Amino acid sequence: xxxxxxxxxxxxxxxxxxxxxxxxxxxxxxxxxxxxxxxxxxxxxxxxxxxxxxxxxxxxxxxxxxxxxxxxxxxxxxxxxxxxxxxxxxxxxxxxxxxxxxxxxxxxxxxxxxxxxxxxxxxxxxxxxxxxxxxxxxxxxxxxxxxxxxxxxxxxxxxxxxxxxxxxxxxxxxxxxxxxxxxxxxxxxxxxxxxxxxxxxxxxxxxxxxxxxxxxxxxxxxxxxxxxxxxxxxxxxxxxxxxxxxxxxxxxxxxxxxxxxxxxxxxxxxxxxxxxxxxxxxxxxxxxxxxxxxxxxxxxxxxxxxxxxxxxxxxxxxxxxxxxxxxxxxxxxxxxxxxxxxxxxxxxxxxxxxxxxxxxxxxxxxxxxxxxxxxxxxxxxxxxxxxxxxxxxxxxxxxxxxxxxxxxxxxxxxxxxxxxxxxxxxxxxxxxxxxxxxxxxxxxxxxxxxxxxxxxxxxxxxxxxxxxxxxxxxxxxxxxxxxxxxxxxxxxxxxxxxxxxxxxxxxxxxxxxxxx
Numbered sequence: 001x002x003x004x005x006x007x008x009x010x011x012x013x014x015x016x017x018x019x020x021x022x023x024x025x026x027x028x029x030x031x032x033x034x035x036x037x038x039x040x041x042x043x044x045x046x047x048x049x050x051x052x053x054x055x056x057x058x059x060x061x062x063x064x065x066x067x068x069x070x071x072x073x074x075x076x077x078x079x080x081x082x083x084x085x086x087x088x089x090x091x092x093x094x095x096x097x098x099x100x101x102x103x104x105x106x107x108x109x110x111x112x113x114x115x116x117x118x119x120x121x122x123x124x125x126x127x128x129x130x131x132x133x134x135x136x137x138x139x140x141x142x143x144x145x146x147x148x149x150x151x152x153x154x155x156x157x158x159x160x161x162x163x164x165x166x167x168x169x170x171x172x173x174x175x176x177x178x179x180x181x182x183x184x185x186x187x188x189x190x191x192x193x194x195x196x197x198x199x200x201x202x203x204x205x206x207x208x209x210x211x212x213x214x215x216x217x218x219x220x221x222x223x224x225x226x227x228x229x230x231x232x233x234x235x236x237x238x239x240x241x242x243x244x245x246x247x248x249x250x251x252x253x254x255x256x257x258x259x260x261x262x263x264x265x266x267x268x269x270x271x272x273x274x275x276x277x278x279x280x281x282x283x284x285x286x287x288x289x290x291x292x293x294x295x296x297x298x299x300x301x302x303x304x305x306x307x308x309x310x311x312x313x314x315x316x317x318x319x320x321x322x323x324x325x326x327x328x329x330x331x332x333x334x335x336x337x338x339x340x341x342x343x344x345x346x347x348x349x350x351x352x353x354x355x356x357x358x359x360x361x362x363x364x365x366x367x368x369x370x371x372x373x374x375x376x377x378x379x380x381x382x383x384x385x386x387x388x389x390x391x392x393x394x395x396x397x398x399x400x401x402x403x404x405x406x407x408x409x410x411x412x413x414x415x416x417x418x419x420x421x422x423x424x425x426x427x428x429x430x431x432x433x434x435x436x437x438x439x440x441x442x443x444x445x446x447x448x449x450x451x452x453x454x455x456x457x458x459x460x461x462x463x464x465x466x467x468x469x470x471x472x473x474x475x476x477x478x479x480x481x482x483x484x485x486x487x488x489x490x491x492x493x494x495x496x497x498x499x500x501x502x503x504x505x506x507x508x509x510x511x512x513x514x515x516x
C-alpha cells in the first residue's frame with residue numbers, strides 16, 4: 001500500500017470515528033443546552049472544562065510521546081522496544097494522574113463554592129475525580145492506536161460508545177432530570193469509553209517477548225520530549241480550549257459562559273470534523289517523513305497546509321453566511337447572542353487548523369522547546385486579553401480574546417516551522433482556495449433569508465459546495481496527480497457515474513498537466 005492510499009485509508013477510518021463521536025456528541029450537547037438553558041448550561045460547561053483540564057495535564061506529553069515514538073520505532077523496524085516504551089508511559093501517566101487528583105481536590109475544597117454554587121460539592125468532587133481518571137486512561141489508549149496508525153480502533157470505539165451516550169442523555173432529558181443527572185451520564189460514558197478502548201487496543205499491544213530495553217539515546221530523547229511537550233500541551237490547552245467559560249463565570253455571568261460554550265463548541269467541532277480529520281494524521285505522518293529526510297518532511301508540511309486550507313475555506317464561508325440560522329435551528333432563540341460569536345470563533349479558529357501541519361513538523365523534528373515558547377507566549381496574551389476584555393465587554397470581549405490569540409499563535413507557528421524546514425507555502429494555490437470560497441459565499445448569500453431556516457440551509461449548502469468545487473477547478477487549484485487520483489477513486493467507487501463528472505475531471509487533469 002503506497003503512502004497516498006494509506007493516508008486515504010487512515011483518513012476514512014479517522015473520519016468515521018471523529019464524525020460519529022463529534023456528531024453524536026454535538027447532538028448530545030444541543031439537547032443538554034436546550035434543556036438546561038444558558039445559565040445552567042454555563043455551569044455544566046465549566047464542570048466539563050475542569051475535567052478536560054485534568055485530562056490534558058495528566059496525559060500532556062505522555063500521549064504525544066506514545067504517538068511519535070511508537071510510529072518512529074515501527075518505521076525504524078525496532079518493534080521490540082515498543083513494550084518497554086508503553087510500560088514507561090503507563091508509569092509516568094500514573095504519576096501525573098496522582099498529582100492532578102491531589103492538586104485538584106485541594107483547589108476544589110478551597111475555591112469550589114465560588115465556581116459552582118447551589119450544588120452538592122461532595123458529589124461534584126467525586127464526579128470530577130473519577131471522570132478525570134477514566135477519560136485520561138481512555139485518551140492514552142487512543143494514543144497507542146494512533147501510534148500504530150490503526151484508526152480502525154478509534155472508529156470502532158466511537159461507533160460503539162457515542163450512540164450509547166446519546167441514549168443515556170435522551171433518557172435523562174425524557175425524565176426531565178436536573179444538571180447532576182447529566183453529569184452522572186458523563187461519568188458513566190467515560191467508564192464505557194475506557195473499557196471499550198482497552199479491549200480494542202489489546203490485540204495491538206506487543207508481546208512481552210522478545211524484549212529489548214530502550215537504549216540510552218532513546219531514553220534521553222523520550223524524557224526531554226515528554227517534559228517539554230507536557231508543559232507545552234498543558235499551556236496550549238489554555239489557548240485552544242474554552243477557558244473563556246471560566247473567565248465569563250468569574251467576571252460576567254454563567255449565562256454568558258453558556259453562550260460562549262455554544263459558539264466555541266460548534267465552531268471547534270466543525271473545524272475538527274472537516275479539516276481536522278486530516279490533521280489527526282499529521283503527527284505520525286510527519287514522524288515517518290522526517291525519518292526519510294528533512295526535505296521530504298518540509299514538502300509534506302507545505303502540501304498538508306494547502307489541503308487544510310482547502311478543507312477549511314468552504315466551512316468558514318458557510319458558517320459565516322448562515323450563522324444566525326444555524327444557531328437558531330440547533331439551539332433556539334435563547335442562544336441568539338451566540339450567532340456572532342460562532343461566526344468569529346469559526347473564522348479565527350481556522351488559523352489554528354491551518355497550523356496543524358506546522359505543529360506536527362515541530363513536534364516530529366524534536367523542536368518541543370520552540371513550540372513551548374510559542375504556546376507560552378500565546379497563553380500570556382490570551383489570559384491578559386481575557387482578564388481585560390471580559391470584565392469590560394463580557395461575551396464580546398471573550399470572543400475577541402479567543403480570536404486574536406488563535407490568529408496570532410497559528411501564524412507564528414507556521415512561520416517558525418517554515419523557517420526551520422526551509423519550506424515555502426504554496427501561496428498561489430492557497431490564494432485560489434480563498435477566491436473560490438469568497439465567490440461561493442457570495443452565491444450562497446443570495447438565498448440567505450429567502451426560505452425557511454432548514455430549506456435555506458440545505459439549498460445554501462448545496463449551492464456553496466458546488467460553487468466552491470467549480471471554483472477550485474476553474475482556478476486551477478488541483479494538481480494533475482490529485483485529479484488523476486480523484487479520477488481513479490471516481491471510477492473505482494462510483495463506477496464512473498455520473499459520466500459528466502469523469503469528463504470534467506479528465507479536462508481538469510489535462511489542463512493541470514499542460515500548466516505544470
